[in-house]
Structures are given as C-alpha cells and as structure tokens.
Amino acid sequence: MDRPVGTAPAFGGSWAALNPPLTPWIMDVINKQGFVNMTPVQAGTIPRAIKNQDCVVEAVTGSGKTLAFVIPVLERICRKERRYKKGEVAAVVVAPTRELAQQIHEVFHYFLASLIPPETEDESSTNGGPIASSSRSPPPPPSPAAYPLPCLITSGTPTPYETFLSLSSNILIGTPGRLASFLLSPRGMSVVRVSELDVLVLDEADRLLSSPDHRRDVERIMKHLPKQRRTHLFSATMTDAVEDMIGLGLRNPVRIVVNLKDKRKGEEPKERRTPTGLQNTFLVCRYAEKTLQLTRLLSAESKRNEAAKYIVFFSTCAAVDYFYRILSRLPALSKLHLTSLHGDLPPKIRETALSTFVTHPSSHLNPSVLLCTDVAARGVDFTDIDVVIQYDPPTDPKTFSHRAGRTARVGRKGKAVVLLGRGREEDYVDFLNVRKIPLTRQPYLDDDLEGSETPSILDQGALDLLGDIRKIVLTDRELADKGAKSFVSSYRAYSKHEASFIFRLADLDFYSLGVAYGLLRLPAMPEIKDWKRRQEVEAKRRAKVVAEGGEVELKNEIPWEDADIDFDKYAYASKTREAARLATILKRATELKPDYAEARTKRKIKAEMREAWSEQKERRDKKDERRSKKDAKKQYEWEQAQAQSEKDGQGVLVKGDLGPIARARAEKRARMLKSQEGGEGGRRDDDDDDDDDEKEMRTEYKAMKKELKDERASKKAKKEIGGGSGGLGGGGGMFDDME
Numbered sequence: 001m002d003r004p005v006g007t008a009p010a011f012g013g014s015w016a017a018l019n020p021p022l023t024p025w026i027m028d029v030i031n032k033q034g035f036v037n038m039t040p041v042q043a044g045t046i047p048r049a050i051k052n053q054d055c056v057v058e059a060v061t062g063s064g065k066t067l068a069f070v071i072p073v074l075e076r077i078c079r080k081e082r083r084y085k086k087g088e089v090a091a092v093v094v095a096p097t098r099e100l101a102q103q104i105h106e107v108f109h110y111f112l113a114s115l116i117p118p119e120t121e122d123e124s125s126t127n128g129g130p131i132a133s134s135s136r137s138p139p140p141p142p143s144p145a146a147y148p149l150p151c152l153i154t155s156g157t158p159t160p161y162e163t164f165l166s167l168s169s170n171i172l173i174g175t176p177g178r179l180a181s182f183l184l185s186p187r188g189m190s191v192v193r194v195s196e197l198d199v200l201v202l203d204e205a206d207r208l209l210s211s212p213d214h215r216r217d218v219e220r221i222m223k224h225l226p227k228q229r230r231t232h233l234f235s236a237t238m239t240d241a242v243e244d245m246i247g248l249g250l251r252n253p254v255r256i257v258v259n260l261k262d263k264r265k266g267e268e269p270k271e272r273r274t275p276t277g278l279q280n281t282f283l284v285c286r287y288a289e290k291t292l293q294l295t296r297l298l299s300a301e302s303k304r305n306e307a308a309k310y311i312v313f314f315s316t317c318a319a320v321d322y323f324y325r326i327l328s329r330l331p332a333l334s335k336l337h338l339t340s341l342h343g344d345l346p347p348k349i350r351e352t353a354l355s356t357f358v359t360h361p362s363s364h365l366n367p368s369v370l371l372c373t374d375v376a377a378r379g380v381d382f383t384d385i386d387v388v389i390q391y392d393p394p395t396d397p398k399t400f401s402h403r404a405g406r407t408a409r410v411g412r413k414g415k416a417v418v419l420l421g422r423g424r425e426e427d428y429v430d431f432l433n434v435r436k437i438p439l440t441r442q443p444y445l446d447d448d449l450e451g452s453e454t455p456s457i458l459d460q461g462a463l464d465l466l467g468d469i470r471k472i473v474l475t476d477r478e479l480a481d482k483g484a485k486s487f488v489s490s491y492r493a494y495s496k497h498e499a500s501f502i503f504r505l506a507d508l509d510f511y512s513l514g515v516a517y518g519l520l521r522l523p524a525m526p527e528i529k530d531w532k533r534r535q536e537v538e539a540k541r542r543a544k545v546v547a548e549g550g551e552v553e554l555k556n557e558i559p560w561e562d563a564d565i566d567f568d569k570y571a572y573a574s575k576t577r578e579a580a581r582l583a584t585i586l587k588r589a590t591e592l593k594p595d596y597a598e599a600r601t602k603r604k605i606k607a608e609m610r611e612a613w614s615e616q617k618e619r620r621d622k623k624d625e626r627r628s629k630k631d632a633k634k635q636y637e638w639e640q641a642q643a644q645s646e647k648d649g650q651g652v653l654v655k656g657d658l659g660p661i662a663r664a665r666a667e668k669r670a671r672m673l674k675s676q677e678g679g680e681g682g683r684r685d686d687d688d689d690d691d692d693d694e695k696e697m698r699t700e701y702k703a704m705k706k707e708l709k710d711e712r713a714s715k716k717a718k719k720e721i722g723g724g725s726g727g728l729g730g731g732g733g734m735f736d737d738m739e
C-alpha cells in the first residue's frame with residue numbers, strides 16, 4: 001500500500017463529508033495514504049454498506065472498489081457492541097484468484113496492523129485505542145486487542161487453522177475452494193464459529209458466479225453462513241449470473257453503478273466501461289506477424305513513449321511458459337526484464353514472480369514485462385503499468401476490460417493494445433464498441449518502429465524472427481516440445497472463444513501460426529491434416545480457374561517449410577532428459593527386433609485392410625477360381641487313373657492313391673520330411689497335415705488381422721482424445737487454475 005498516489009478519478013467528495021463519519025483510526029490510515037477524497041464508487045458504497053444495506057457494485061477497473069468494502073467491514077466490526085471472541089468470524093471475503101485474495105488481505109492487514117499498541121498510546125485515549133486525528137466524536141476508538149489481524153485462506157497458506165487461532169482472526173479472506181473446505185471440513189466445523197458473522201463480500205462476483213466450480217463453492221459457503229448478514233457483490237463487469245445470486249442470498253440490495261462518460265466537443269456524451277485515462281487500441285496483422293509485432297511494440301513504446309512496465313496476456317499457461325523462454329533469449333529484447341506468471345506454477349513461485357515484477361526498478365531503458373494468463377487479469381492492483389498487450393484476445397469478452405484495466409488506474413494514464421488477425425477478427429472492434437468499450441487503431445509497426453499500414457505481403461521481419469526463434473529452439477529439444485504444446489493449447493483456446501462467429505477456427509492459418517510460434521515443424525494434429533487437404537483442394541480449384549482464363553483473388557500464402565534437421569539427433573539440454581530419451585530409443589530398437597516373416601504378413605494384412613472392398617472381393621473371386629480349377633484337375637487325374645487301372649485289371653484306387661502327378665508330389669514330400677525328421681515315426685498323412693497347417697495359418701492370420709485392427713482402433717481413439725506433444729491435448733495447461 002505504500003505507493004505513490006495518483007489523482008483519483010472524478011472524486012466523489014471528501015472523506016470528512018461521510019455520514020456516519022469514519023472511526024478515527026480508520027480515517028488516520030486513509031490520511032496516511034494521502035487519499036484526500038473518496039472516489040465515486042467509495043462515496044456511493046461506504047455509507048450504505050456501513051448501514052444495513054446489501055450492495056451490488058459495478059464500477060470500472062482501478063476505481064477504488066477494494067476500499068469501498070474494506071472500510072465498511074472494519075467500521076461495522078468497530079461499531080459492534082460485543083467484541084468477537086477467538087474462533088468467531090465477523091467477515092468473509094471471497095476472491096477468484098490467490099493473487100487477488102492476497103492483495104485484499106494486505107489491505108486489511110495494513111489497516112489493522114496500523115493500530116498503535118496501548119502502552120505507547122497517549123493517556124487521553126481512554127481505552128487505549130489509537131489517537132483520533134479528527135476532533136469529531138465518532139464511536140469510541142478501539143483497543144488493538146479487539147481487532148486482530150486478518151487470516152488468508154488460499155492454496156499455499158500452510159496450517160490455516162493454527163494461524164487463524166493464533167491470530168484470533170475474525171476476518172477471513174480467501175479463494176472459494178479453500179474457504180469452503182476451511183469452513184466446512186470436520187475441523188473447520190468444530191474450530192471456526194460463523195454464527196456471529198456480519199458481512200460476506202464477493203469480489204469479482206461475476207467471475208465467481210460464472211465459473212461452475214467457484215459458484216458451487218460460493219453457494220456452499222453462503223448456505224453455511226447465517227442468513228442475518230450483509231452481503232456485498234463487487235465487480236467491474238456484472239452479469240446475469242449475479243442477478244440469480246441476488247435471489248439466493250441478498251436482501252433488498254442496492255445497485256451502485258458508476259458510469260463514465262466520454263465528452264467530445266459537439267457530441268452527445270457517450271457512456272464507456274473503461275477508465276478515462278486509458279488509450280484502448282487494436283493492432284491488425286497476420287498471425288505470422290504477431291510475435292514480430294509484439295517485439296516491436298515492446299521496443300517502440302519504450303523508445304517513443306518511455307514506457308517502463310508492460311503486461312502481456314496470452315490465452316494459455318503453455319504459451320506463457322514457451323514465450324517466456326523464447327523472448328528472454330531473443331537478442332533484440334535483451335534489455336527487457338521478463339517475468340512469467342500462470343496458474344500451472346506452484347503457489348510460492350507465483351508469489352515470488354509477482355513481487356519480483358512489482359518491485360523491479362524499471363525504466364524505459366530497462367523495462368520489465370510480465371507475461372501472464374488471466375490469473376493477473378482481474379483485481380490485481382499494479383499501480384504503474386504503462387502498456388498492456390493482449391497477444392491473444394480473451395476467450396471471454398468480459399475479461400477484455402479487466403485485462404486492459406491493469407493500466408490507467410485511479411486517474412493515471414495508460415495504453416492497451418490487442419493484436420487482431422487480419423480479416424474477420426477485425427469485427428471484434430465493433431463487437432466491443434457495442435459493449436461500450438471503444439477502441440482506436442494502433443498502426444502496424446514497420447522495421448523502423450514507425451507506424452504504417454499492415455503490409456500487403458508477409459513482412460520479411462516475421463520470417464527473420466522465425467529463423468531467430470528456431471535457432472534458440474534448436475539449442476534444446478525441450479523448447480520444441482514446449483512450442484508444440486503451446487501451439488496445440490492455443491489452438492484449443494481459440495476454439496473456446498465465446499464470440500466464435502468472429503474467432504472462427506476454419507479461418508485459422510496453421511502455417512501462419514507456426515511462424516508466429518517459431519516451430520520447427522507443425523504438430524501431428526488431425527486438424528492440420530484436414531486443413532492441408534482443404535488447402536490443396538482450394539489450390540487446385542484456383543489453378544483450374546486460372547487455366548480456364550478466369551481470375552482469382554490474390555492469396556498471400558505463408559511460405560512454410562519444416563526445419564531441416566535430424567530429429568533423432570536433436571537432443572535435450574538437460575543431461576538426464578537426454579539420457580532418458582536415448583534409453584527409450586535403445587529399448588524400442590531391441591524390443592522391435594524384426595521378425596521378417598511376421599512383418600511381411602502384417603504388411604500384407606495392412607495392405608488388405610487398406611484395399612477397397614471391391615478390390616478385396618475381386619481378389620477373393622480370383623482365388624476361388626484358381627482353387628476350383630485345381631480341384632477339377634485333381635478330379636480329372638483321379639478319373640484317368642481309375643479308368644487306366646480298371647483297364648489294367650488292377651481294381652479301384654483306394655483313398656490316398658492319387659493320380660500320377662499327385663502321387664509323385666506326395667512321394668517327394670514324404671522323402672523330404674523323412675530326411676528332415678530322420679524317420680517316419682507316427683506322422684499322419686500329408687493331406688491331413690496340409691489341412692491342419694492351413695487351418696492354423698488361417699487362425700493365426702485372423703488373429704493377426706484382429707490385432708492390427710485393434711491397434712488401429714486404439715491409435716485412432718488416442719488421437720481423438722489427444723496425448724503426446726503432437727496430438728491435440730497433451731495437457732497443455734490451457735485452463736488456468738484460477739486458485
């Protein structure tokens with residue numbers, strides 16, 4: 001909280017004008033912060049929330065909503081006649097991310113920790129509370145012992161019951177899942193008493209109620225808390241989900257909406273849902289030029305506008321992870337201090353990442369950049385962000401203003417840029433405009449960092465950058481894995497866009513995306529195969545139109561080529577990983593020692609399975625024909641022999657006594673067998689043997705065929721489900737664990 005204060009947006013009056021007046025020690029803390037006036041949302045909410053009114057508050061990002069609920073919670077605790085005992089909870093504040101919960105905890109902590117211990121207190125303070133800076137006579141000042149420190153309940157906070165009890169906390173701040181289990185577990189039921197609970201606050205209420213998991217936990221918490229309480233909902237973007245909630249737990253809530261108006265000369269003032277100091281822009285480029293434009297934006301804003309702090313939003317954890325590794329090694333960005341933050345990181349690392357970024361002494365010569373997912377999109381109060389860049393537009397349009405709102409807070413100025421693909425994605429600008437989020441165009445940045453039109457052919461810079469990224473990727477096979485994973489996860493995120501009529505999967509150019517990610521080769525996704533097939537058909541169609549003298553619209557093909565490397569020799573930088581890879585290759589090679597006969601039969605079966613049904617039928621018919629010809633020949637020979645023997649007076653041939661050809665063959669075979677076996681002992685006749693052999697072979701053949709069929713089916717199923725860096729899925733860490 002000890003940060004420089006900007007000018008609050010259009011103030012809502014002085015703190016002194018509040019009725020009822022604030023408790024002196026609370027007022028002192030506010031004064032110490034240098035907050036001279038209330039912001040409009042504070043002026044509208046605080047008096048109502050201190051009295052007995054439930055509030056649903058909607059106000060733009062960075063307008064001071066946190067104090068609008070922190071102050072009433074503290075005031076109501078101070079005003080309560082009876083003090084809270086150890087184990088009793090007075091207030092619960094729920095927030096969707098651990099970062100936000102932690103920040104709210106810090107604000108409560110700052111207020112409560114500022115209470116001066118009684119022994120150092122002036123004698124005139126009768127009950128040992130802090131000295132009131134004002135001469136008004138509000139409720140009696142508190143004793144510090146009556147207002148213990150708050151307790152944070154999120155993942156990564158160890159032994160919460162011990163902390164809760166040792167602090168004697170009566171304010172709990174946490175994420176929904178953790179809070180629900182803290183309150184409702186057997187230990188929680190016996191240790192944490194909520195019967196005296198006074199206030200429940202849901203910060204970023206629309207987010208809490210639109211995610212099914214969060215909503216379920218919030219409802220569990222609400223049911224557990226007494227009905228006689230105040231409930232307040234806060235957000236910059238309220239939704240219908242909140243309206244449902246009003247029915248569930250709020251009593252005659254008052255709705256406080258703080259709107260901003262754009263006033264232009266000679267025009268009717270227009271309502272807007274973004275802070276006044278925010279320059280909200282969009283930049284149009286090809287997908288292949290996105291990373292190039294990102295790097296140029298980072299350089300241009302520091303060079304031209306002295307920007308020192310940036311946030312770049314990506315849609316997935318995998319993309320943050322990958323680009324963090326790539327961008328931090330790009331020579332062109334060597335002056336930047338990069339930090340990555342996403343939900344796949346362990347809580348401790350997330351904490352360190354955030355504080356490293358916040359405390360980094362950035363300047364335009366040594367700027368710092370936070371690459372993150374939406375874990376940092378809502379509520380997190382970065383006071384000095386100059387530029388927010390949205391590499392991927394958010395899948396949920398409401399998140400757009402939250403992301404952009406990390407800059408231009410409390411009356412400061414700031415810039416936000418969203419990168420949009422050429423074509424249909426440009427409709428996003430109108431889509432947002434209808435939602436009272438006006439955007440202006442940020443020109444495409446050329447090689448000299450000058451604003452220009454989006455080039456009509458692919459910017460050579462994008463291909464040069466592809467080469468640079470590939471050089472980095474080639475140093476470690478792990479980077480190629482991460483690249484493929486982030487490519488696939490970003491593709492999946494794209495398919496989740498709520499505005500799917502603008503962000504159409506069918507319009508995605510995989511080659512272009514591959515260039516932006518600097519991939520060595522495209523992952524083996526069935527979607528890419530289909531897309532390539534469609535591309536070929538389209539190319540043929542176009543060629544035909546041209547051959548027939550027609551005209552086709554010029555299409556700017558992305559010149560994609562897989563990197564020319566030997567993947568077998570492409571190694572991991574980590575020695576253990578590389579050793580594991582080599583061991584796997586060796587194992588596979590020994591396990592698959594070729595049984596040529598079996599391989600041949602398998603090949604035959606596979607070919608058969610690939611064959612069209614009509615060809616299979618034809619082949620079977622031919623085989624039957626050959627067999628019947630053979631039988632007819634045998635029959636003819638036997639009849640000839642029969643006639644001859646009758647003529648010679650030798651009587652009828654017995655079974656086994658074949659015609660001359662068959663007899664000669666049988667004799668030859670018997671001789672061979674004899675020589676192989678070294679004797680005649682107990683063998684049955686050849687015909688029977690042949691039959692058995694054939695039966696056996698047929699069974700084996702069938703088994704093999706089945707095995708191959710099963711193998712093929714399971715491969716297909718695996719592809720559908722995903723798995724492996726080449727397939728769709730493979731984890732990818734797409735969905736951020738918001739807690």
Ligand SMILES: Nc1ncnc2c1ncn2[C@@H]1O[C@H](COP(=O)(O)OP(=O)(O)OP(=O)(O)O)[C@@H](O)[C@H]1O
Nearest residue numbers: 008035037038039061062063064065066379381410
């Ligand atoms: N009355 C005030 N005067 C000046 N600065 C203030 C005042 N009240 C709050 N601030 C500061 O404004 C900043 C933004 O406040 P806060 O984080 O509460 O905004 P918010 O409306 O909750 O934003 P978001 O919607 O992004 O969560 C904080 O740094 C806070 O210290």
